[in-house]
Amino acid sequence: MTDIFRLENKIALVTGGASGIGAATARELTRAGAHVVIADLNLPAAEALAAELPHAKAVAMDVTDSASIARALAGIAHLDILVNNAGIGLVGDITRTSEADFARVMQVNVHSVFLVTQAAFPLLLAARGSIVNIGSVASVVGVKQRFAYCASKGAVLAMTRQIAVDYPKELRINCIAPGTVQTPFVEGYLDKYHAHEKEKIRAELVARQPIGRLGTPEDIATLVRFLCSREAEFINGALIPIDGGWTAA
Numbered sequence: 001m002t003d004i005f006r007l008e009n010k011i012a013l014v015t016g017g018a019s020g021i022g023a024a025t026a027r028e029l030t031r032a033g034a035h036v037v038i039a040d041l042n043l044p045a046a047e048a049l050a051a052e053l054p055h056a057k058a059v060a061m062d063v064t065d066s067a068s069i070a071r072a073l074a075g076i077a078h079l080d081i082l083v084n085n086a087g088i089g090l091v092g093d094i095t096r097t098s099e100a101d102f103a104r105v106m107q108v109n110v111h112s113v114f115l116v117t118q119a120a121f122p123l124l125l126a127a128r129g130s131i132v133n134i135g136s137v138a139s140v141v142g143v144k145q146r147f148a149y150c151a152s153k154g155a156v157l158a159m160t161r162q163i164a165v166d167y168p169k170e171l172r173i174n175c176i177a178p179g180t181v182q183t184p185f186v187e188g189y190l191d192k193y194h195a196h197e198k199e200k201i202r203a204e205l206v207a208r209q210p211i212g213r214l215g216t217p218e219d220i221a222t223l224v225r226f227l228c229s230r231e232a233e234f235i236n237g238a239l240i241p242i243d244g245g246w247t248a249a
Contacts (some may be wrong), residue, residue, distance in 0.1 A: 006229065013073075014036060015063050022038075023038075036055070078127060081131075124171050128171055132176060135178075175240070179247075
């Protein structure tokens, strides 16, 4: 069993790689034998994680800034795997979403995927590589009070499918759709919007996932590893829910 899902000496870039799903993914890919570049706006956190892992290094990257992306990629001569993980959330329906807030969510969650993927594309084509986009259940179902977030994650899925159609033999690209995962992202939401009733809201988040718990970053990271491996070579342009049964219910 130790021989499956191996990524020996593959070069991987993980955006938003210093915490949450990104950090778990960096750990899992190194465990599989990959050399991981941890890209994050928080360079000290990325460097601290890289110091813990074999064959890992940290780079500063603002995923909304093409110049920052270019600087980060300048030191990468070969790239087999890209994990577009960086993202933000926003609470509010269409009447409670400002133009500036909507633009910011689109910039971080959508425009960044375009910018990073486009910049890394020549390297990925040369390596016949694999891209994994971290979408969300919000890519395919409505989530109350998540107007901008749902729109952004729907766009990530659309980009995934379009690249798979345009480059069906040159590389692989897939989109993961997590449910609610126990991460700093979710804790930040609870602290900001439900500080007085965190455990009540946490229980509601658990309840909408039939499996009866929140996901873990490691749950998601394991799926990323599989999708990047040779065992997944027939999977392309796919949306893969990993949501504890949420979208099946």
